[in-house]
Amino acid sequence: MNSIRIRLFIVLVVATGIVWLSAFAWVQQSTRTKVERVLDARLAEAGQMVSSLISDQRIDVARTASAFADAATGDALRSSGYSHKLSCQIWSLDGALVGSSQSAPTERLTNQNTGFSSSVVDGERWRVYSVVNEALGMRIMVGDSYTVRDRLVTDVTKGLALPALLMFPIMASLILLSVQRGLAPLERMAAALSQRPADDLSPVVVAPLPREIKPMGDALNGLFSRVDAMRDREKTFTSFAAHELKTPLAGIKTQAQVAEMATDPEMRTQALQRIQFGVERADRMVRQLLALASLDRHSAGTERAADARSVVEAVASDLKRLADDKNVSIQIDWRSDVRTQVNSILLTAALRNVLENAVIVSPNGAEVKIIFTAEENRLLVAVLDRGSGIPEDDRVRITDRFYRGKDAKEGGSGLGLSIVATAMQRLGGTVSFQTRPGGGEIVTLAFATA
Numbered sequence: 001m002n003s004i005r006i007r008l009f010i011v012l013v014v015a016t017g018i019v020w021l022s023a024f025a026w027v028q029q030s031t032r033t034k035v036e037r038v039l040d041a042r043l044a045e046a047g048q049m050v051s052s053l054i055s056d057q058r059i060d061v062a063r064t065a066s067a068f069a070d071a072a073t074g075d076a077l078r079s080s081g082y083s084h085k086l087s088c089q090i091w092s093l094d095g096a097l098v099g100s101s102q103s104a105p106t107e108r109l110t111n112q113n114t115g116f117s118s119s120v121v122d123g124e125r126w127r128v129y130s131v132v133n134e135a136l137g138m139r140i141m142v143g144d145s146y147t148v149r150d151r152l153v154t155d156v157t158k159g160l161a162l163p164a165l166l167m168f169p170i171m172a173s174l175i176l177l178s179v180q181r182g183l184a185p186l187e188r189m190a191a192a193l194s195q196r197p198a199d200d201l202s203p204v205v206v207a208p209l210p211r212e213i214k215p216m217g218d219a220l221n222g223l224f225s226r227v228d229a230m231r232d233r234e235k236t237f238t239s240f241a242a243h244e245l246k247t248p249l250a251g252i253k254t255q256a257q258v259a260e261m262a263t264d265p266e267m268r269t270q271a272l273q274r275i276q277f278g279v280e281r282a283d284r285m286v287r288q289l290l291a292l293a294s295l296d297r298h299s300a301g302t303e304r305a306a307d308a309r310s311v312v313e314a315v316a317s318d319l320k321r322l323a324d325d326k327n328v329s330i331q332i333d334w335r336s337d338v339r340t341q342v343n344s345i346l347l348t349a350a351l352r353n354v355l356e357n358a359v360i361v362s363p364n365g366a367e368v369k370i371i372f373t374a375e376e377n378r379l380l381v382a383v384l385d386r387g388s389g390i391p392e393d394d395r396v397r398i399t400d401r402f403y404r405g406k407d408a409k410e411g412g413s414g415l416g417l418s419i420v421a422t423a424m425q426r427l428g429g430t431v432s433f434q435t436r437p438g439g440g441e442i443v444t445l446a447f448a449t450a
Contacts, residue, residue, distance in 0.1 A: 008179045013172055020164060027160055032153045036127075039149060040116060043129035047142040050088060051133045054140070086148075087126075089141045098138065109141040118146075185213050189220075201228035252278040306344035308379055309334070312372055315351045319359060328362045330355070336374035340449040343427060347447075350423035350431070353416040354383045354443045361387030362440075378429075378446050386440040390433055398433065420445075 087104035091097055110119045110128040117128050128143035192204055203221040252275050259271035316330050323330050358368045366386040373380050390398055399421035417431075420443075424431045429447030436442045 005179055005183055008182075009172075009176050012175045012179070016171060016175070017168075020168075024157070024161060024164070028153065028157045031156045032149075035149060035152050035156070039127070039144060039152075040129070043116070043127065043142050043144065046086070046088070047129045047131040047140050050090070050140045050142065051131050051138075054090075054133055054136055054138060086144045087142070091139045091141065093132070093137045093139060109143045113139065182210075185209055189213075189217065201225075201231070249278075249282060252282070305341040308338075308340050308342045308347065308381075309372065311342065311344050311347045312351065312370060312381060315348055315355060316370060319352070319355055322356065323359045323368070326359055326362065327364045328359050329367045330359070331367055331369050333369060333371045336372060336379070338374045338379060338449060340379060342379075342447065346423045346427040347445075350420045350427070350445055351381060351383075353419045354431075354445065357416050358383050358385035358387065358441075358443070361385060363387070374449070375446075377449055379449055380444055380446050382442055382444040384436055384440060384442050386436075386438075389435055389439065389441045395433060399431070 087101050087109065089097065089100045089104050089109050091108070105121045105124075107121050109121060109126055110117045110130060112119075112128070112130055114130050114132055117130070119126050119128060125146040126143040127146060127149070128141055130139060130141050132139050189204060189209075201224045203224060204217060209217050255271045255274040255278065259268050259275065262268040262271060312332065316332060320330065355368065355370070362368055362385050368386075369384040371380070371382040371384065373382075399417045420431050424445060424447070427447050429445060432444045432446070434442040434444070
């Protein structure tokens with residue numbers, strides 16, 4: 001059963017039915033109790049009345065029970081079907097039957113001397129009230145059948161139950177109508193979503209939304225906003241990537257044409273060197289684009305976990321050839337022996353780009369230093385170079401995608417530090433930049449220890 005409407009309808013109808021049945025049982029029990037109290041009071045009054053008539057000698061004792069029965073069962077009561085079971089017996093204290101009403105059984109109504117009692121006479125249950133007239137030596141017994149009482153209770157409860165049963169279909173219809181009206185905002189939202197084009201990620205406006213549905217609407221609009229931002233970022237990424245790749249590819253094509261037409265060996269050699277430079281630039285840019293695309297869908301976790309020291313050593317080893325070509329040395333200063341597991345993909349992406357930039361911007365014969373240290377509950381990996389540093393005006397935007405500072409060297413794409421910032425964000429860490437005393441830059445990667 002996947003329909004919320006049907007489930008709500010069934011739950012509400014069943015719950016209302018249970019409440020009604022409980023109320024019906026309570027009313028029936030309450031009615032029975034009150035009817036018994038009323039009829040018991042009637043029995044007591046009737047018994048006292050017979051005793052009073054006998055004491056005042058207003059009527060003959062032998063006729064008292066019959067006269068009482070005639071008075072208690074008038075024409076109106078006879079037609080009601082409730083009065084014919086009211087019976088009276090008068091017994092002497094020595095056990096002789098003095099008189100009885102016509103409807104009274106031949107057997108003694110009860111063996112209890114005074115007060116209320118219940119008994120079975122001729123297979124029928126009776127409720128009896130007994131009173132003793134000491135002056136005349138008489139015991140008066142007035143009783144009615146439980147059959148009459150049960151019929152009274154049944155008739156009262158039927159009078160309550162029949163209207164309720166007749167109202168039940170109306171109630172079910174009202175519940176169904178209420179459920180449909182309550183779910184109408186969801187249907188309006190579904191209609192609004194089904195009618196909009198696929199490229200429309202603007203917030204869904206379906207007013208007014210009930211308080212219970214508003215969080216879902218806000219969450220949906222939040223999702224649209226995030227998807228729209230991601231789509232814009234992908235558009236920008238694709239546009240900038242195409243533009244940035246176009247430059248080195250155009251340069252490679254031009255230099256290839258120059259090499260083909262060159263008759264001078266020196267000119268051909270220079271053209272081939274420029275082709276190699278263009279290929280390296282394009283290769284680096286493609287690697288960075290792939291790394292950035294991977295980071296956009298990657299999150300920090302325990303997958304590909306490795307020791308942070310091992311990651312630093314591996315990255316330094318991978319870039320040794322580049323450093324040798326630039327006549328730059330890479331030195332690692334281990335100031336802490338802390339061992340902690342970290343996502344190797346994210347830390348490798350961040351450290352590789354920082355270290356690669358440091359090697360590229362460093363002058364010939366310079367040294368790039370990596371300082372590995374611990375501070376409280378964090379690990380710090382600082383990369384120090386002797387390059388030209390980052391101008392103050394560029395520091396605010398230095399981690400933006402495809403942003404290249406005004407003093408950036410030829411061959412850069414503006415992606416390296418953006419990759420660093422993204423990777424550290426996924427890793428739950430930070431990247432900071434600081435001017436190095438004596439020239440150069442200090443880039444520090446900080447992340448929590450496991």
